[in-house]
Amino acid sequence: MSTTTLAALVPALPALGALAGLLLGRRAPGFVRPLAVLPTLAAAALAVAVAVRQGGGTPVRAATELAPTGNEALPIQLALNLDGFAVLVAVLVGVVATCVQLYSTGYLRDDPRYASYAALVSLFTAAMFLVVYSDDLIVLLVGWEVMGICSYFLVGHYWETPAARAASLKAFLVTKLGDVPFLIGILALASETGSFRISTVVTRLTSSLSGFELTHPTLIALLLLAGVAGKSAQLPLHSWLPDAMAGPTPVSALIHAATMVAAGIYFVARLLPVFTASAAALVVLAVLAALTMTGSALAALAQDDIKRVLAYSTISQLAYMAAALAVADRGAAVFHLLTHGAFKALLFLAAGVLIHTAGTNSLTVMARSGGIAKRAPDAFWTMTIALLALAAVPPFSGFFSKEAVLAGAEHAAFGNAHAPFEGAHAAPVSAGWIVLVAGLVTALLTAAYAARLWLLAFRGTPAVAPLAVRSEKAAEHVPEQVPQQAPETELAHPGPAHRPAHRAEQEAADSDALAHHPAPAVMTVVLWVLALPSLVLGLTFLVLPDWFDGASLTPTLTTSVLATGVTLVGGLLTYATWRHSSALAALHPEHDADPGVLLLGPLHRHAAAGFHLDALYSATVVRPVRSAARLVRFLDREVVDGYVAGAGRGSRLLGAAVRRAQTGNVQTYLGALLTGSLVLAVIAVVAVTGNGGA
Amino acid sequence: MHLAYPAVLAVLLFCVGLYGVLARRNAILVLMAVELMLNAVNLNLVAFDVWLRDTLHAGQALTLFTIAIAAAEIGIGLAIVLLVHRNRGSSDIDRLRDLRESGGPPGGDSSGGSRDEKSVAPATDNDADNDAESGSDQQVQGPAAGRRHA
Amino acid sequence: MSVLLAQPLAAGHPGFLSPSGVEIVFVLVGIVTLGAALVTVATRQLVHAALWLVVALGGIAVEYLLLTAEFIAWVQVLIYVGSVVVLILFGLMLTKAPIGRSPDADSGNRWIALAVSLAAATTLVTVVVDAFRSTWINVQEPTGPGSGSSEVTGTALFRHWVLPFEVLSVLLLAALVGAIVLSKRNKAGER
Known part of the structure; x- marks a missing residue:
């Protein structure tokens, strides 16, 4: 089979699997699991095969006309574009989706709606494959919107809870809010460049011979950015992502690591020449990314729900990628996308195991109960690896990709940026400085919240007085975004009734009474599978430039030292604060062991509320x-x-x-009758004399 | 002679009869007014017959027919009035309102209830019947029996 | 009758201000007739109304005579004055009509009736006068029996109008039977 056929099969297989799963789910429950896992696995294998065949060489393109649009020059084509970015992102999507599907067979094994859930995950994956491989903007938009509706259904999987319903609606509406300008932007771009083909658009923009220039580059770039901000949860439209934690944990892993949010970054990376054509758009993107990364890192430091910490962390890391794009370094952006996809999927899946084990989402309760590391050793180790990667500690994957971003920012800031492709404008210096400073600050914050998460989740000591209320938080009137959301394990294993959350907390706190939840083997295996790329994927910086634009992704010395320094500072600061606060908590039970409260000080209240x-x-x-x-x-x-x-x-x-x-009175009737006939007679007489006589 | 004289007289007679038909309460008085209207028409017929000198004398022949029909009409009409009077105890036209739209408050003493109630209570006119048709002493049971038989 | 009508035909169409004798008599009798009719529909005494009806019908019979319709006039007297009024009087008695003034002889809508009839009178008089202002009836017979004599009327009736005449007799028979059935029904039911 040719590479093109293989690539066409990649989105088709999960889509067919989803269709079959939806059709057969009720009648043949035995086929649901194979139908969920096998097509995704096959698609992942095919994606790897496509990547191997393409090998980072010249892009493979194929197209067949799908529909006419009334304008002969603007047909909609079912087009494939297989370049280094596409095949590698597809591999990431395939691997993560396969892991999520495998993990879900364990995580949701007792869920009554597993069939539709698995089918929707397959459809989600297929749509993301379509977005990745597609060379046609309209086909890409189709995949984009299918992802939107799938995320709506999946976030609302536990639709019995009002939080899930609200979150799914919010996710849908907020992303659609960005999609409207996105659609307008696509149409404007196509009408200016005369093609829906991304490759054609890029070629026309980057070719030095044609000298083609967009008439309204800033307008188009900003319109497209709106859609990207909605999908990738950047600043004005980011608020759906933390709430989307109401969905099952594997869905969060899928959304955060491989699909949906990655689509926005990937789209900008593909169409980067459009954005570099407008310096204003790049500066706007840089400012937005800087605000998003620092703000959401601060918010992550204040969250109590482990999944919300991870969600804000995702927003922050996506802002890193957006920042890399703002300095026109798409190699770094996609590199960070790949590593982040690996370790964020691992983080979410491990967090799922933790929630499964502890029976609660709350970090505070986990810290009080303690001993989770012993009860879930696999989750402990893999999560440690993933958190180190997230905090960009040197040997792990996150270090290299983040250094690539910071190096790109440094190049832009000092004006010696390498042009990523022919004819590209150099990124503005201001964007470089903004990204560099914000990136360093965020590196500090990232280390802080990663350390806080790790300490609270795994190093908590069983409290002497488990009933201690969270008095400091209560005194600060922390508005809970998803107040007392029932732990997912309650929902995944439907009991006689939903236990109230506070009762669950009590049970969780009472470690003797708590039944030990052994995680299913398949979940553990998946964790270790994902831990491998989190460990070593960073080393691919040596080979990746061949697949991308050829720009070096090697860390530079200055930024490496700076970033690692602030990371260490952040981690140690958090550790010291935690020692202090936990000692305080041990003495005074009304104190909170959470170091975030002390670190953030008065800012904590606002950060917790996003x-x-x-x-x-x-x-x-x-x-x-x-x-x-x-x-x-x-x-x-x-x-x-x-x-x-x-x-x-x-x-x-x-x-x-x-x-x-x-009235029944005959005389009245007769009177009316005669009056009427009299009037008619007069009219007739007047008409006759008026016509004939005069 | 001017044709206007009999024509105007006929018109005025007709309108007087019209007033009588519309204004009178007693059914027999209404019948009298109807006779006036018929006579006004007859007068017109005769006057125009004389004016036109019709060889067939259509006007006069028609007048004769009208007179005969009027005689038949007054006979039947009086019979109906008598029957109504016997059944209802009244020959007032504006009380015979069974065909009016129901739903309003019952107005008039003979239109309030159902037909049966009214037809069972004709006791007031029994002696009138006895006067008119002497010797029918079994009249007391009234029209209800006859209605039942019919 | 024809002796009374000594108006020469050649006089053409004289105006209303120089009426002939026949016209004067006609108008006088007409006024009496109209007055009797008005009293008939206006009086509160039911029996008086029937008697004033006699006057009105008799007046119309005189008008027939003035219009040379002798046979009609006598038929009018015979049938109306003779039988119809008698029937009406019987009817009044059988329905226990009150002797003397009855205050509720007129129903509530007499004002509407008055308005309607006055409007009708105005309209019809206007139209009729406008149409027949200058039409002249020559009531003077040249020779032979008058056009309204019983000979002429009988000839026309039995020569040209035989079939309607016979049908009319059937109608009268039906009316007779109907009246009997209506009046006698109760007795038949009882026996």
Whole structure:
């Protein structure tokens, strides 16, 4: 089979698996697991095969016309574009999706809706493959939107809980909010460049011979950025991602590591010439990325829910990638995408095991109960590796990719940026400085929250007084974003009733009473499989430039020393604070062992609430929309319906009035009859004399 | 002679009869007003017959027919009025309102209830019947029996 | 009758201000007739109404005579004055009509009735006067029996109108039977 056929099979297989799973799920439950795992596994294997065949050489392209658009020059084509970026991201997607599917067979083994869940995950994967391989903007948009609807269904998997319903709606609406300008941007781009083919667009923009220039590069870039911000959870539209934790943990792993959020970064990477054509767009992207990475890192430091910590961490890391794109270094961006995909999937899956074991999402409760490291040793070790990778400690994968980003920023800041492709404008110096400073600050914060997560989850000591309330947090009136969300294990194993969360916490705190949850073997295996790339994927910086644009991804000395230094500082600072706070907590049970409270100080309250962005949106968007809806309802009920009801009431009144004439008195009838005939006679006479006489 | 004289007289007679038909309460008075209207028409017929000098004398022949029909009409009409009077105890036209739209408050003493109630209570006119048709002493049981038989 | 009508035909169409004798008599009798009719529909005494009806019908019979319709006039007297009014009087008695003034002789819609009839009168008089202002009836017979004599009427009736005449007799028979059935029904039911 040719490479093209193999590549076409990659998105097709999971899509067919999803279809079969949806059709057979109810009738043949025995086929659900193979149908979920095997197509994804095969697609992953094919993606690896495609990557090996392509080998980072010249891009393989193939196209067949899909639909005419009325403009002969602008057909929609089912086109493939297999270059180094595409095949490698596809491999990542395939591997992570396979791991997630395998993990889900264990994690959701008792879930009554597993069949539809697995089918939707397959469809999600297929859509991401489509986005990755597609060379046509419209086909890419199709995959993009399919991902949106899949994320809606999957985040709302536990639709019995109001939090999940709200989160799924929020994810859908926020991403759609970005997709509208995204669609407009795609159409504007296609009409200016005269093609929906990404490769054609890029060629025209980068070719030094044609001298082609976009007329409105900033406008198009900003429109596309809106969609990217929605999908990849960047600043104005990021708020759906922390709430999306209401979905099952494997779905979070899938969304955060390989699909959905990666799509936005990948899209910008593919169309980077469009963005580099406008320096303003790059600066905007840099500012947004800087704000996003620092803000969400601070927020991650304040969260109590382990999955929300990871979600804010994802937003922060995605901002790293966006920052790399802002300095026009797409090699670094995709490199970080790959390593981040590996260790973030590992983090989420390990967190799932932790939640499974501890029976709670809350870090505080985990810290109180303690001993989780002994009960889930695999999760402990793999999560340690992943957190080290996240914090960019030197030998792990995250170090190299983050250094690549920072090196790109440094090049841009000092004006010696290498042009990633022919004819590209150099990234603005201001963008370089912004990214560099924000990146270093975020490196400190990342180390801090990674250390906090690790310490609280695994180094907690069983508290003497387990009933101690979280008095400091309570005193600060921490607004809980997802207040007392029931642990997923409750939902995954439907009991007689949902136990109240506080009762679950008590049980979790009482380690003797807590039944030991052994994680299924398949889940553990998956963790170790993913731990391998988290360890060694960073070393591929030696070979990856051959697959990408050829720019070096080697860490530079200055940024390496700086970043590793601040990372160590962050980690040690957190450790010291934790020692202090846990000692304090041991003495005074009303104190919290959480080092984040002490580290952030007065900022903690705002960071825990995500810097009140949700409240802001609620005030500026939700409430006006609601009042507008009330107005429309009022107009509909009172005004429009008033006319309808008025017509009925009017005819009824008329009927009542006419009915009054039915007196039963013959003489009245006769009088009316004669009056009428008299009037008619007069009219007739007047008409006749008026016509004939005069 | 001017044709206007009989024509205007006929018109005025007709309108007087019209007023009587519309305004009178007693059914027999209404019948009298109807006779006036018929006579007004007859007067017109005769006057125009004389004016046109019709060889067939259609106007006068029609007048004769009208007179005969009027006689038949008054006979039948009086019979109906008598029957109504016997059943309802009244010959007032504006009380015969069974065909009016129901739902309003019952107005008039003979239109309030159902037909059966009214037809069972004709006791007031029994002696009138006895006067008119002497010797029918079994009249007391009233029209209800006849209705039952029918 | 023809002796009374001594108006020469050649006089053409004289105006309303120089009426002939026949016209004067016609108008006087017409006024009496109209007055009797008005009293008939306006009086509160039911029996008086029937008697005033006699006057009105008799007045119309006189008008027939003035229009040279002698046979019709006598038929009018015979049938209306003779039988119809008698029937009406019987009807009044059988329905226990009150002797003397009855305050509720007129129903509630007499004002509507008045308005309707006045409007009708206005309209019809206007139209009729406008149409027949200058039409002249020559009531003077040249020779032979008058056009309204019983000979002429009988000839026309039995020569040209035989079939309707016979049908009319059937109608009268049906009315007779109907009236009997209506009046006698109760007795038949009882026996």
